[in-house]
Amino acid sequence: MNLADIGYTVFLEKSEFQSLPEGLQTGRVAAEHKERYIVLTSEGEYEAEITGNMRFSAESRMDFPAVGDWVLLTAYANDFAVIHKILPRYSILERKAAGNSSEAQIIATNVDYAFLIQSVDRDFNVNRIERYLTLCYSSGISPVVVLTKIDLIDAATLASIKCSVEKRIINVPVVTVSNITKEGLNDLEKLIEKGKTCCLLGSSGAGKSTLINNLAGKDIMRTDVVSESTNKGRHVTTHRELIVLDKGGVLIDNPGMREVGITDMSTGLEKTFELIYELSTDCKFKDCTHTNEPGCAVLKAVGSGQIDKALYKNFLKLEKEKNYYEMSALEKRQKDKNFGKMIKNFKKEIKKKK
Ligand SMILES: Nc1nc2c(ncn2[C@@H]2O[C@H](COP(=O)(O)OP(=O)(O)OP(=O)(O)O)[C@@H](O)[C@H]2O)c(=O)[nH]1
Ligand SMILES: [Zn+2]
Numbered sequence: 001m002n003l004a005d006i007g008y009t010v011f012l013e014k015s016e017f018q019s020l021p022e023g024l025q026t027g028r029v030a031a032e033h034k035e036r037y038i039v040l041t042s043e044g045e046y047e048a049e050i051t052g053n054m055r056f057s058a059e060s061r062m063d064f065p066a067v068g069d070w071v072l073l074t075a076y077a078n079d080f081a082v083i084h085k086i087l088p089r090y091s092i093l094e095r096k097a098a099g100n101s102s103e104a105q106i107i108a109t110n111v112d113y114a115f116l117i118q119s120v121d122r123d124f125n126v127n128r129i130e131r132y133l134t135l136c137y138s139s140g141i142s143p144v145v146v147l148t149k150i151d152l153i154d155a156a157t158l159a160s161i162k163c164s165v166e167k168r169i170i171n172v173p174v175v176t177v178s179n180i181t182k183e184g185l186n187d188l189e190k191l192i193e194k195g196k197t198c199c200l201l202g203s204s205g206a207g208k209s210t211l212i213n214n215l216a217g218k219d220i221m222r223t224d225v226v227s228e229s230t231n232k233g234r235h236v237t238t239h240r241e242l243i244v245l246d247k248g249g250v251l252i253d254n255p256g257m258r259e260v261g262i263t264d265m266s267t268g269l270e271k272t273f274e275l276i277y278e279l280s281t282d283c284k285f286k287d288c289t290h291t292n293e294p295g296c297a298v299l300k301a302v303g304s305g306q307i308d309k310a311l312y313k314n315f316l317k318l319e320k321e322k323n324y325y326e327m328s329a330l331e332k333r334q335k336d337k338n339f340g341k342m343i344k345n346f347k348k349e350i351k352k353k354k
Helices: 010-014 052-057 126-138 155-168 185-189 208-216 266-272 274-280 297-304 309-353
Strands: 025-033 036-041 044-050 070-075 080-086 092-096 104-109 113-119 142-148 174-176 197-201 242-244 250-252
Touching: 025 044, 025 242, 036 070, 036 080, 044 070, 052 080, 092 126, 104 197, 113 126, 113 208, 126 142, 126 155, 126 266, 126 309, 142 155, 155 174, 185 208, 197 208, 208 250, 266 274, 266 309, 274 297, 274 309, 297 309
Parallel strands: 044 080, 113 142, 113 197, 142 174, 197 250
Antiparallel strands: 025 036, 025 070, 036 044, 070 080, 092 104, 242 250
16 A cells, blocks of 8 residues: 555655654554554555553543544554654544543544535534544535535435535535445545545434445445454454545545534634624623623624524533533543642652651
8 A cells, every 4th residue: 555645745754754763663553442543554554563661651531542643653463563652643634432431532633624414304514524623624524515415305405505504614515425326436536635534523313324335435434444463362343444445535534423522612603603703802801701791793694684683592501512522621620730840749758757
């Protein structure tokens, strides 16, 4: 496999080394399962683990390899390898981990485009598209809205759905496809470039796997289980999430994503809700929350219909989520700091006693 075909650029290596240290190979993480990784290199495919040192010095989940990462590894017999280092990521697609935690979780890295997949049947929901948009904009990834299952509705219904998307989401391409009749697939294919990585985002059942099979021209999803491994006596079955298309281009799938929580995504929200942010500079109070303040330019625009009511509501919801995340992250940092202090004092005490 040619690494350039799967998105490798000289920039990645030059940012770290003049030339690659002896014995090390470059590869891309295609799947992760319980700290076991499938890595693609020009030599082939490896099942890998990270070095003990990497695990020991990791401060958070961010320090572990994720799907899409470029890594340096040493290969051993039986297609087994050890990952020594993660090369700098040029983009990180992340979300708030499920539950109440204030930890961010990586969805994929080194992504160029994101296909925001949503079916036009009863699951259709513009709020969710805005949520995904915020994720994309926060990490500098170009979004494309992909509406699937258009074979289930008539032309008039599709036109009105497209209209409702375009009313709220501006400057983002909208592609409509059917995985059954294959209508619109060509338009999507045109957007996939050699050497570029495209991540598919969307709720369960939106048609991501079917779409990937269509784009790949073969049945690879869900059936493509990595063979069982007997390395160190452990058995792993992992679904490859990173798929290399024959005609170039890389797709990353995310199975079973139910919740996509917002983290500290100020830039993402600003871009998703650009009009609201623009108008807010005219609010009377600088710290206006745009909920009940007099002289609020945003509320005025909602009243006059300049801002869509549903858009405004979703804006408030996502803002609240972001603020909540920031607050709990701050609390966590404070707790960590206190814990650090405690350890320090403890060490001092021990020294004194010696
Ligand atoms: N009518 C119609 N059905 C579709 C289309 N695309 C997918 N489906 C069906 O919708 C169901 C869900 O599709 P999947 O491709 O498994 O959805 P997914 O997004 O991968 O779901 P997860 O694997 O749970 O994340 C399957 O039964 C598909 O056959 C489409 O364009 N039209
Ligand atoms: Zn306001």
